[in-house]
Amino acid sequence: MGNQWQIARKQLDSVSAILSLPENVHQLLRNFDRILTVSVPIQMDDGAVKVFTGFRVQHNSARGPYKGGVRYHPELTLDDLKALAMEMTWKCSLVGVPFGGAKGGIICNPKELSKSELERLTRRYTYAIMPIIGIEKDIPAPDVNTNEQIMAWMMDTYSMNSGFCTPGIVTGKPINIGGSLGRTDATGLGIAFTIMNSVKHFKIDRKELKVVIQGYGNVGSAVGKFLSEMGCKIVAVSSSKGGIFNPKGMNHGALTRHYKDNGSFEHFPNAENITNEALLELPCDVLIPAALGNQITNENAGRIKAKIIVEGANGPTTPEADQILTERKIPVVPDILANAGGVIVSYFEWIQDVQCYFWCEKEVNSKLSNILDRAYEEALHLSREKKLSLRTAAIMLAVKKVADAILVRGLYP
Ligand code: GLU
Secondary structure, three states: OOOHHHHHHHHHHHHHHHHOOOHHHHHHHHOOOEEEEEEEEEEOOOOOEEEEEEEEEEEEOOOOOEEEEEEEEOOOOHHHHHHHHHHHHHHHHHHOOOOEEEEEEEEOOHHHOOHHHHHHHHHHHHHHHHHHOEOOOEEEEEOOOOOHHHHHHHHHHHHHHHOOOOHHHOOOOOHHHOOOOOOOOHHHHHHHHHHHHHHHHOOOOOOOOEEEEEOOOHHHHHHHHHHHHOOOEEEEEEEOOEEEEEEEEEOHHHHHHHHHHHOOOOOOOOOEEEOHHHHHOOOEEEEEEOOOOOOEOOOOHHHOOEEEEEOOOOOOEOHHHHHHHHHOOOOEEOHHHHOOHHHHHHHHHHHHHHHOOOOOHHHHHHHHHHHHHHHHHHHHHHHHHHOOOHHHHHHHHHHHHHHHHHHHHOOOO
16 A cells, blocks of 8 residues: 555645645644554464564544554555544544544454464554553544454453443444444445445436446445345456456355355356456446555556446545546545445444443434435535535545634644
8 A cells, every 4th residue: 555645645735725724734634643553462372472563543633532443464554554544534524423533453464363363462452552542532443354353352451451341442343242233334335325326426327237346345245235235236346366257247145155165256156257457447337446545546547447436445546546537537436435334333333332322223324324425415515616526525525624623622732
């Protein structure tokens, strides 16, 4: 994800200029409230001690406690986390969730760790970042390669060290320890709602919508499930090992079963094997990059054949690619709008934990859809009024709300 951080800063710079933000507010937003680097030593199953490096980056809390996921990845860098933490500030602000932005993670390859090593790693990392997290301070959540089991270990470690049970310390937990109904699939459902909003707006026929999903993991497969239920055709999917394509469409249930049994999509019946690169260039109505960042670049943007792109992952399109896609009139629905469903239902989970009062799934999903519809309308309205891309409009709305919060709070002391 190399230069993601520079891109995030440049986006902020240009939006601050359009908004004529006071220079002190602009500078504050270009920087971070806090960056913590921790070493995470654990005993491996063979008895050796290995030291991992972990981080928690807190960007801004003008609008509320810090919020953001924890990712485990061998190529994770502090710069990636800075970009992602800043993006969380904008995401929460755009959809009106009263949180600021944060992100954390550990440089590791979870696929090479046993379950007990992963547990020790998670617990030691939680212990190391404990001084700066808290129910009203900073609330972690799942992200790339982390899940509800990891959230359960984080919640348990924090609770044991606090001396009492603290479900609200993380979101994305299992239901039986204070998780919210609908949280696991919330990012995917939110993307599906956003796709429906965008096809309506871009006047693309909803019937038999052909969709291509890069990355059929936590987020991508949930999108696939909901889109199939809505009558769309999944024509291509992939994992990090490669993808498959069948222009006639593929069954979501069969896809997940095949991946579970084989650890890849290869040899899926009646489908052609393709690379992740080729998948992005397939003809389709909606392309959903739902894997990692920097997938659509100046190198391949000229060959994209989708009618619209809806960003499931964080930062999948580079600014150069954005430019090319704008010239080619291929609209891009930005990540902070499209994939905000996860953090919105995280917010619902946190409210339910704090109140010890839990909602039914219907209530969760209808509140999610209301928030996303409103955010889409607001971004669309501004983009039309000022003739801006949806991305610039969305970031502008978000930055404005954070800047207003900073200004009205004033500078301490
Ligand atoms: N990791 C998710 C995101 O990037 C969710 C964060 C959260 O729920 O706090 O939006």
